[in-house]
Amino acid sequence: MLESPSIEFGEDPDSILVENLLASVSQHQRQKNGEQTRNRMRARIQNGYFVFQAPVGYKYARVSGRGKMLVRDEPAASVVQDALEGYASGRYENQAYVMRMLQADPLFPKDATGIVRHQRVGILLTNPVYAGYVEAPSWGVSLRPGQHEGLISWQIFQRIQERISGATYAPRQKNHNEDFPLRGFVACAHCGTPLTACWSKGTHARHPYYLCPKRGCEAYSKSIRRAVIEAEFEAMLRNVQPTETLFKVATRMFRELWTHRLAQGQAQAKALGAQLVRIERDVAKLLERILDASVPSVPSVPSVPSVPSVIGAYEARIRKLEEEKLLIA
Numbered sequence: 463m464l465e466s467p468s469i470e471f472g473e474d475p476d477s478i479l480v481e482n483l484l485a486s487v488s489q490h491q492r493q494k495n496g497e498q499t500r501n502r503m504r505a506r507i508q509n510g511y512f513v514f515q516a517p518v519g520y521k522y523a524r525v526s527g528r529g530k531m532l533v534r535d536e537p538a539a540s541v542v543q544d545a546l547e548g549y550a551s552g553r554y555e556n557q558a559y560v561m562r563m564l565q566a567d568p569l570f571p572k573d574a575t576g577i578v579r580h581q582r583v584g585i586l587l588t589n590p591v592y593a594g595y596v597e598a599p600s601w602g603v604s605l606r607p608g609q610h611e612g613l614i615s616w617q618i619f620q621r622i623q624e625r626i627s628g629a630t631y632a633p634r635q636k637n638h639n640e641d642f643p644l645r646g647f648v649a650c651a652h653c654g655t656p657l658t659a660c661w662s663k664g665t666h667a668r669h670p671y672y673l674c675p676k677r678g679c680e681a682y683s684k685s686i687r688r689a690v691i692e693a694e695f696e697a698m699l700r701n702v703q704p705t706e707t708l709f710k711v712a713t714r715m716f717r718e719l720w721t722h723r724l725a726q727g728q729a730q731a732k733a734l735g736a737q738l739v740r741i742e743r744d745v746a747k748l749l750e751r752i753l754d755a756s757v758p759s760v761p762s763v764p765s766v767p768s769v770p771s772v773i774g775a776y777e778a779r780i781r782k783l784e785e786e787k788l789l790i791a
Contacts, residue, residue, distance in 0.1 A: 593613075
């Protein structure tokens with residue numbers, strides 16, 4: 463039965479009629495409010511303003527004459543920008559590498575379990591908002607330039623989509639073995655298939671070999687001693703000398719990469735320092751609350767029996783914050 467602070471509903475037919483009319487009118491008002499809200503949001507996104515939950519790397523800020531709109535949210539914005547540009551350029555070979563990079567970065571927000579999942583990386587790489595564009599297909603709003611600043615250019619976003627459609631896969635981690643550094647990088651002289659490698663068990667010891675894995679090749683399963691092939695590879699490397707122009711280009715690339723990593727490190731240090739300050743402030747507040755909860759109060763106050771449990775909750779929260787401090791440090 464419905465209850466109202468201003469109207470008393472009865473069980474007679476007239477009261478039931480009033481009750482049904484009021485419920486119908488209220489439902490109509492809710493639906494009209496929802497419709498008006500959607501129309502306003504649709505009109506705003508048609509004008510290039512993003513209206514949904516801000517994606518990672520952005521936050522909403524009020525701009526004079528334009529209302530609330532997306533702006534960069536540092537330091538997460540720089541982390542997302544590096545992930546997108548790195549994947550587009552091939553610096554991050556595939557989405558698995560992007561996921562591991564974001565998981566290792568303390569500045570990228572994780573989910574409730576502290577993990578960055580594949581699905582989140584996929585959404586990150588395919589969201590046109592990061593290129594400065596907005597869309598709402600469910601509302602019939604096609605892709606269009608947004609009013610906010612993109613983290614990457616449209617050309618970089620297109621390269622990302624091309625790489626995703628190219629179906630790149632992560633290399634099998636078990637092939638990354640220091641015993642055979644040329645595995646996968648040296649090809650068979652007969653068929654061009656990358657050589658595999660293995661340890662062969664002899665009478666008194668185990669011996670390392672490279673071999674061609676392709677059936678039908680005349681060199682299939684013919685073993686090449688590791689010492690032979692790696693010695694020939696080293697001899698070839700000694701004869702390779704870069705030109706002066708290539709050396710200058712490589713030096714400039716390494717310098718730019720070093721500068722970029724240095725800026726990233728400084729931003730991470732600054733952000734982590736801010737997190738330490740925030741955690742210490744939270745710990746101080748919790749300690750004050752523990753002291754307040756420990757002060758003897760009037761016996762008639764009903765909250766007195768719950769004080770030990772409150773103090774325990776505060777102490778557990780302080781322990782968790784202290785663990786976060788150690789991790790950040």
